[in-house]
Amino acid sequence: MKKQYIIPIFVPHLGCPNECTFCNQRNISGQMKNVTQEEVKETIEYYLDLFKDKNAYKEVAFFGGSFTGIEVELQEKLLKVAYEYVKTKQIDGIRISTRPDYIDRQTLKRLKKYKVKTIELGVQSTNDYILAKCKRNHTYQDVKKASRLIRFHGFQLGHQMMVGLPESTRLDELNTARDLAKLKPKMIRIYPVLVIRDTQLEREYEKGEFEPLSLEQTIEICKELTYFFEKKRIKVIRVGLQSTDTIVRPENKNSQVVAGPYHENLRQLICASYYYDLLNEKIKKINTKAKEIEITVNPQIANDVIGYKRENIEKIKEIYNLDVQVKQNPKFSLKKMDIKITKTYKDFADDDETYVKKR
Numbered sequence: 001m002k003k004q005y006i007i008p009i010f011v012p013h014l015g016c017p018n019e020c021t022f023c024n025q026r027n028i029s030g031q032m033k034n035v036t037q038e039e040v041k042e043t044i045e046y047y048l049d050l051f052k053d054k055n056a057y058k059e060v061a062f063f064g065g066s067f068t069g070i071e072v073e074l075q076e077k078l079l080k081v082a083y084e085y086v087k088t089k090q091i092d093g094i095r096i097s098t099r100p101d102y103i104d105r106q107t108l109k110r111l112k113k114y115k116v117k118t119i120e121l122g123v124q125s126t127n128d129y130i131l132a133k134c135k136r137n138h139t140y141q142d143v144k145k146a147s148r149l150i151r152f153h154g155f156q157l158g159h160q161m162m163v164g165l166p167e168s169t170r171l172d173e174l175n176t177a178r179d180l181a182k183l184k185p186k187m188i189r190i191y192p193v194l195v196i197r198d199t200q201l202e203r204e205y206e207k208g209e210f211e212p213l214s215l216e217q218t219i220e221i222c223k224e225l226t227y228f229f230e231k232k233r234i235k236v237i238r239v240g241l242q243s244t245d246t247i248v249r250p251e252n253k254n255s256q257v258v259a260g261p262y263h264e265n266l267r268q269l270i271c272a273s274y275y276y277d278l279l280n281e282k283i284k285k286i287n288t289k290a291k292e293i294e295i296t297v298n299p300q301i302a303n304d305v306i307g308y309k310r311e312n313i314e315k316i317k318e319i320y321n322l323d324v325q326v327k328q329n330p331k332f333s334l335k336k337m338d339i340k341i342t343k344t345y346k347d348f349a350d351d352d353e354t355y356v357k358k359r
Contacts, residue, residue, distance in 0.1 A: 003056035093117035103146035120158035164193035164213035194260035218261035292343035
């Protein structure tokens with residue numbers, strides 16, 4: 001499989017008809033001014049020079065705001081810059097993100113003209129009450145209509161959903177996942193809600209009207225959602241906001257995050273938690289009093305099996321009094337995990353007995 005590179009172009013708040021209660025795109029992106037054609041060109045050139053694998057799949061992505069809500073003339077100016085690199089085969093595609101209610105046939109025709117391949121919709125939830133509560137100003141019906149139009153016109157469809165929205169429950173989030181799966185997106189992004197400065201949500205948080213999810217709650221629900229989407233063959237391409245100079249832990253004085261389950265390695269924590277559950281299940285089935293086990297996995301998942309800061313290994317040692325060795329075998333599939341008992345308590349007892357006899 002080809003390596004994939006993304007060239008991010010942030011267009012904060014351009015095209016947004018309103019400000020959702022949780023959103024301040026300028027604070028999230030760390031970008032305070034709107035992007036120009038020259039800046040798009042400079043960004044593309046910078047990343048093309050930076051990429052090591054020149055044969056990788058390269059895509060320009062217009063993030064933030066609602067791209068198709070931007071004034072058409074400006075949309076075309078920005079797209080034209082990226083399209084020139086598509087024509088010269090320096091990049092392979094263009095992706096944009098937008099709102100469900102900013103998609104129609106004319107818009108899709110325009111995007112097709114500039115070889116846009118992927119359209120991501122900021123869905124957030126499929127519960128109309130929660131959408132209204134967050135001042136999204138679109139409905140689940142808009143999501144269904146836009147998703148079907150996008151797929152019908154031959155674009156790759158992506159969805160973005162949020163967990164921990166005001167008054168949203170685990171059941172609401174699972175229902176959102178089920179609803180989105182029916183619309184057949186190729187990819188999904190999952191964003192836990194963070195309390196960002198200068199938002200309505202910050203004011204609600206300060207008044208005690210909103211409580212963000214804890215990191216532990218976030219890991220559990222995102223793990224469940226990730227597993228669900230992967231079973232449906234929908235790729236989870238991101239969990240959590242990208243770290244920037246200002247999107248860092250709340251205790252950092254430069255952080256725009258007031259509160260919430262921010263962690264720079266959130267995806268790893270979720271993957272590690274998934275593998276801990278799997279290990280736990282397999283270890284419980286061992287019917288011998290084991291003292292030491294050897295786990296063999298593909299190198300790509302070894303770090304997740306070991307856990308963030310070796311947390312999985314330490315927990316297993318503490319709970320089961322087991323010594324654990326993790327070995328890597330590149331011939332293993334990503335789903336294969338082999339657990340072998342290398343020492344039992346009987347082995348230790350035999351060793352002790354031999355030692356006594358020698359004395």
